[in-house]
Amino acid sequence: xxxxxxxxxxxxxxxxxxxxxxxxxxxxxxxxxxxxxxxxxxxxxxxxxxxxxxxxxxxxxxxxxxxxxxxxxxxxxxxxxxxxxxxxxxxxxxxxxxxxxxxxxxxxxxxxx
Amino acid sequence: xxxxxxxxxxxxxxxxxxxxxxxxxxxxxxxxxxxxxxxxxxxxxxxxxxxxxxxxxxxxxxxxxxxxxxxxxxxxxxxxxxxxxxxxxxxxxxxxxxxxxxxxxxxxxxxxxxxx
Numbered sequence: 001x002x003x004x005x006x007x008x009x010x011x012x013x014x015x016x017x018x019x020x021x022x023x024x025x026x027x028x029x030x031x032x033x034x035x036x037x038x039x040x041x042x043x044x045x046x047x048x049x050x051x052x053x054x055x056x057x058x059x060x061x062x063x064x065x066x067x068x069x070x071x072x073x074x075x076x077x078x079x080x081x082x083x084x085x086x087x088x089x090x091x092x093x094x095x096x097x098x099x100x101x102x103x104x105x106x107x108x109x110x111x112x113x
Numbered sequence: 114x115x116x117x118x119x120x121x122x123x124x125x126x127x128x129x130x131x132x133x134x135x136x137x138x139x140x141x142x143x144x145x146x147x148x149x150x151x152x153x154x155x156x157x158x159x160x161x162x163x164x165x166x167x168x169x170x171x172x173x174x175x176x177x178x179x180x181x182x183x184x185x186x187x188x189x190x191x192x193x194x195x196x197x198x199x200x201x202x203x204x205x206x207x208x209x210x211x212x213x214x215x216x217x218x219x220x221x222x223x224x225x226x227x228x229x
Contacts, residue, residue: 035218043204045157045220091156099145099210101218103156 002027006104021077023092034075035093082111119221134192136207142187143209151204163190197228
């Protein structure tokens with residue numbers, strides 16, 4: 001069985017602060033994929049990143065960065081110098097090769113001006 | 114990039130009626146599409162996996178006779194909520210997978226269904 005845990009329900013920060021979203025996963029598969037999606041108030045899901053289980057390199061994309069640690073089964077996401085436009089619900093997700101995604105509960109990020 | 118179009122974006126229907134939601138992959142062929150449901154302030158829950166030309170595979174607890182899925186072509190899957198009731202009010206989102214690849218699954222923009 002696959003499971004994704006996002007322990008933080010809500011995070012509120014002031015603009016320009018950094019915010020880190022935690023994601024812990026469980027799977028028995030040796031090959032799997034991890035994702036982060038952003039869901040703004042409009043509802044659509046915006047793809048942020050996909051990482052396969054054999055690639056533990058951290059990744060940076062602009063103000064976004066991801067830390068993948070297989071030893072702790074974590075795939076954490078950091079927004080640096082947050083902006084009001086970053087306010088959204090962020091989902092971590094896990095999939096095996098059959099494409100189905102198992103989503104975490106989501107973390108609501110509120111960035112205040 | 115890959116685009117998935119989902120219509121309608123919002124629909125209000127009377128209890129007991131049926132509602133059809135369409136999900137189209139605009140610039141790629143999608144052999145597999147997925148339908149998710151999201152209740153307010155909750156996560157996305159997979160309802161079913163739709164494969165072109167074959168019957169959909171439903172997740173445990175999802176009534177296949179109530180949520181009819183048809184995937185008649187490589188670019189179109191439809192979800193019909195039959196005899197809708199207020200408890201079916203939710204946000205329904207489809208996603209499409211490209212053939213032979215495990216990409217970041219392109220999602221439609223979602224359909225907010227309200228049953229009154």
